[in-house]
Every structure is written in structure tokens, then in C-alpha cells.
């Protein structure tokens with residue numbers, strides 16, 4: 001009996017020591033570090049609210065162990081800006097899902113790190129510019145997709161329609177036009193398969209519907225090795241791998257057309273040109289390594305540029321149905337500024353309420369609640385008095401920033417007018433596209449899409465709640481992004 005008590009005592013003592021003292025020297029304090037799971041259990045569900053709760057307890061900078069990985073959560077905009085403008089905070093963590101999709105390396109635009117990522121990002125930003133993203137040429141492409149969607153939605157007028165499925169194809173088409181030089185027909189089976197597979201990956205649908213499980217798998221990769229079937233890791237990986245043959249087909253077609261004298265029409269052409277030009281063996285554009293890079297960049301753009309913008313538009317149209325007064329004010333602005341002619345991006349500066357509405361949707365839902373994890377590329381000895389080891393995962397807690405009462409006053413209320421109040425400069429605090437070295441390179445294009453689809457659809461239609469049905473739930477579903485629940489609205493033609 002005494003022996004058992006002593007063993008229990010020693011065990012609890014060891015646990016206590018591990019939880020509170022087994023941290024690097026001068027690491028920010030935070031929830032206890034338990035063996036194996038670290039501080040993950042204290043996050044709870046959904047994680048973005050857990051991060052917020054912990055910020056209220058431990059302050060704007062706290063340390064949390066994610067399994068065995070040290071992590072630091074920054075919940076104040078100044079802290080996030082200080083970190084994210086620093087090269088040493090601009091790596092991505094070497095987590096298994098980020099590595100396995102690109103043959104064990106941190107490759108591509110989203111999950112790349114170091115010199116290779118810098119080279120790819122520089123290329124992408126230049127290519128986006130050459131292709132007219134955020135300017136006239138891309139504007140015309142978006143305008144075409146808006147009109148195509150308007151004519152499709154005419155067929156849905158008068159009966160309940162799932163708002164979650166309005167936008168994805170139109171958004172992918174606008175982007176793909178610039179990336180791969182073509183648009184899909186709405187019922188193209190290849191497109192449907194690609195959207196479904198990337199959806200699997202982004203929403204972790206193949207892993208599990210609960211939000212906690214993917215977090216566990218992210219940070220405890222040994223579980224996926226031990227139980228590849230039960231953990232559904234194999235399915236997750238299969239979804240990635242099933243996307244590659246279609247993307248490879250587009251590359252092959254472009255190569256054939258280029259040798260037959262094809263011009264530099266789109267991003268694939270520009271990338272192939274870069275591969276041809278590159279003679280430095282160490283470059284990420286060199287030879288077969290370059291071609292693999294292109295495959296990953298296409299995957300990155302399909303995921304980053306499709307799901308994000310279409311999910312934000314879905315949220316926007318749900319808010320429009322829930323708040324008819326804002327819808328009426330936008331339509332009033334459309335009637336005054338545009339009238340009956342087709343809207344264009346030139347109208348944007350003269351439509352401040354539309355901009356305010358879009359900003360408020362972006363703020364309220366903050367689909368990238370924690371952005372994409374950053375990590376430290378070396379030990380940092382001097383970050384606001386703390387020491388962070390190499391490979392510390394850095395979470396920008398943007399959800400907290402966008403719901404901080406000290407900044408927004410009443411963040412829980414949906415209030416586009418807050419962006420129009422004279423003497424305030426609220427969009428300075430809005431960082432949905434992140435900040436610093438890894439800021440979203442698609443922001444200008446995404447904002448053009450949000451503007452054009454909002455204005456183009458509201459010029460022709462009204463969106464209403466389904467009479468007699470429960471009001472749509474405006475709490476997000478947690479996945480890689482914060483998505484809306486499946487919801488229906490009624491589309492009516494404006495008189």
C-alpha cells in the first residue's frame with residue numbers, strides 16, 4: 001500500500017514537473033504541457049475560440065505545446081506585425097501534412113520555406129502582375145464570370161437554393177483563366193472532381209468532420225504512421241495524389257502547345273518559360289525539380305484562390321439575406337452609381353458602402369482565423385523579452401484581433417458602417433489577408449472578385465431568407481478555414 005502511494009506520488013510529481021517546468025528557458029508561459037499531447041487539450045473545440053480564451057487567461061503572447069512542438073500564440077496586432085515582418089518568423093513548420101504532399105519537402109507558395117519559397121513567391125507576384133491581376137485584364141475575366149453566374153441564377157429564381165454552391169465554379173473559372181488559359185463548363189466532370197478533392201483536403205473531410213481530430217493528427221504524426229487507415233491518413237493523402245494527374249495533364253498540354261509556337265498566355269506558360277531560362281542547378285526552377293514545383297504551385301493556387309474567395313462570398317450572401325437593410329443600401333448605391341449598365345471595376349472607388357460591407361464580412365468571419373501557421377527558422381532570443389527556439393510554430397490569432405472590443409467597440413455586431421465612420425481608419429486593423437513577408441499575394445484579385453460578384457448579383461437579384469425555415473446559423477464550421485453551414489436562400493428578381 002505504502003509503495004503504491006509512493007509510486008503515485010512520484011508519478012504526479014513527475015507530471016507536475018513536466019507540465020510546468022519542461023519548457024525552454026525564457027519561453028512564454030501558457031497552458032500546462034502534458035506528455036504526448038502538450039497543451040492541445042486546453043484548446044478545446046472550436047480551436048479559434050480556445051485560442052481566444054487562453055489569450056484572456058495568459059495575455060497577448062503565450063506559449064503552448066502542440067504535441068511535442070513548441071508553439072507561440074500572438075493575439076495582438078502589433079505583436080503579429082512585429083513577428084510577421086521578420087524573415088526569421090517567415091518559415092512554415094515541418095508538419096507531416098505540409099511535407100507529404102510535396103514528396104517530403106516544404107515546397108511551393110503556401111508551404112514552402114527559405115530560399116526556395118522566396119524564389120517561388122517572387123516569381124508568382126511578378127506573374128500575377130503580368131497577367132493583369134488586380135488591374136484591367138483580370139477585371140474583364142471576372143466580369144465575364146459574373147454575367148455567366150447571373151444568367152445561371154435566373155434559372156433558380158423563386159425557390160430555395162443552396163447558397164454554399166453558388167460561387168465556387170465561377171471563382172475557380174476566373175482564376176483558372178489566368179493560370180491555365182481556359183475556363184470550365186459548369187458541369188465538367190473533371191472540374192467537379194477537382195473541387196471535391198481539394199474540398200476534401202481543405203476541409204479535412206476525409207479525416208473527420210470534427211475539428212479536433214485534424215489538429216491532433218497535424219501535431220502527432222506518429223498516430224498517422226501507426227494507424228494510417230483508422231486515422232484516415234491514407235485517404236487524406238490519396239485525395240492529394242488524385243489531384244496531380246489532372247494538373248499534370250494541363251502542364252503537358254501547355255508544353256506541347258509551347259513547342260508548337262504557343263504564346264505566353266497564362267501562368268503555366270510563364271512558369272515553363274522560367275524553367276527553360278534557368279541554368280542554375282540550385283534553383284527551384286531547374287529541370288525536373290522545376291516541373292514538380294509547377295505542379296505544387298498549381299495545387300496551391302487552386303486551393304488558396306478557390307475555397308477562400310468563394311467561402312467569403314457565401315458568407316456575404318448569407319449576411320445579405322439576414323440583414324435586408326444592408327442589402328437595400330447596397331442596391332441603392334448600385335442604382336445611383338451604375339444604373340442599368342454592366343458593372344465594372346472602375347465603379348469600385350465610387351461605392352464606399354459596398355466596400356464597407358465586404359470589409360465587415362471579412363472581419364466578422366475571419367475565415368483564416370489563425371492565418372496559416374508560421375514558424376521560426378532559427379532561435380530567436382529577443383522577441384518582446386522572450387526566447388523562442390528554432391521551429392517554434394507561430395500562430396497569428398487574427399480572430400482575436402478582429403473581435404477585440406478595444407479596437408472595434410462592439411465586435412459581435414455586424415455593422416458595415418464602422419468602416420465609414422469619419423476620423424477612424426478601421427481597415428488599418430483589418431488583416432484578413434495577413435501582414436508582413438507572407439501576406440496573401442492574391443489580395444487585390446480576391447478583393448476585385450468580392451466586389452464584382454457582390455455588385456453584379458445584387459444589381460439583378462434580391463436574396464431573402466426562406467419563409468418559415470429556421471434562420472441560418474451564422475456560427476462557423478471549423479476546417480482549414482472557417483466556413484458557413486449549408487444554408488438556403490430565396491432568389492428574387494428585382495423589379
Ligand code: HEM
Pocket residue numbers: 084109110111121175300301304305306308309312367368371372373432433434435437438439440441442443445446
Ligand atoms: C478572400 C479571399 C482570400 C483570403 C481571405 C486569403 C487569405 C490568406 C491568408 C490569411 C494567407 C496566409 C498568410 C500568412 O501566412 O501570413 C494567404 C496566403 C496565400 N494566398 Fe490568399 N487569401 C484569399 C484569396 C487568395 C487568392 C484569390 C489567391 C490567388 C490568386 C491567393 C493566394 C495565396 C497564396 C499563394 C498564399 C501563400 C503566400 C505565402 O505563403 O507566401 N489567396 N491568403
